[in-house]
Every structure is written in structure tokens, then in C-alpha cells.
Amino acid sequence: LADREMAFRKRQKESQEGAEQADKDQRLAALKKENCENARRSLQLLESGERVAMRDSKGERYYLDEAQRTHEIAKLRQDVQANCH
Numbered sequence: 001l002a003d004r005e006m007a008f009r010k011r012q013k014e015s016q017e018g019a020e021q022a023d024k025d026q027r028l029a030a031l032k033k034e035n036c037e038n039a040r041r042s043l044q045l046l047e048s049g050e051r052v053a054m055r056d057s058k059g060e061r062y063y064l065d066e067a068q069r070t071h072e073i074a075k076l077r078q079d080v081q082a083n084c085h
Contacts, residue, residue, distance in 0.1 A: 032083050039079035046073050 046052060052064045064072065 036080065036084040039076050039083060043073065043076040043080060046076065 046064075046069055052069070053061050054064060055061055
């Protein structure tokens with residue numbers, strides 16, 4: 001009887017851990033999808049050639065120059081590659 005009880009508790013624990021892992025995987029997939037969409041939108045904006053304004057650490061607005069734009073495009077392409085499969 002004790003062995004059955006231990007086996008039942010073990011199965012119960014494994015089931016709970018499996019459900020928790022599935023929930024964690026689902027949240028991670030949703031976050032990855034959101035990051036993918038954000039990176040694609042940002043990349044599309046930067047590649048459009050449109051003038052892009054950003055805010056610095058002081059909250060002041062500045063526009064990206066070509067070097068900054070190129071750097072941001074490269075970074076966003078890496079984000080798209082990492083998050084969009």
C-alpha cells in the first residue's frame with residue numbers, strides 16, 4: 001500500500017511539473033513571438049529610409065544618423081533571426 005501511495009504521489013508530482021513546464025514554454029513562445037513582431041516592425045521602419053527619432057537617457061529627442069541607423073539595422077536583423085523561426 002505504501003508503494004502504491006509513493007507511486008501515486010510521484011505521478012502526481014510529475015504531472016504537475018509537466019503542466020508547469022508546458023505553461024512556462026507557452027509563455028516563452030508568446031514572448032518570443034512578440035519580440036519577433038516588434039523587431040520586424042522596427043527593422044521595416046529603419047529600412048524604409050524614413051527619419052527616425054529616439055530618446056536619450058535624459059529623455060531628449062535626437063535623430064539617428066546613417067551610422068546609427070546601420071548599427072540598429074544590424075542589431076534588429078540579429079533579433080529577427082533569433083526570435084523569428
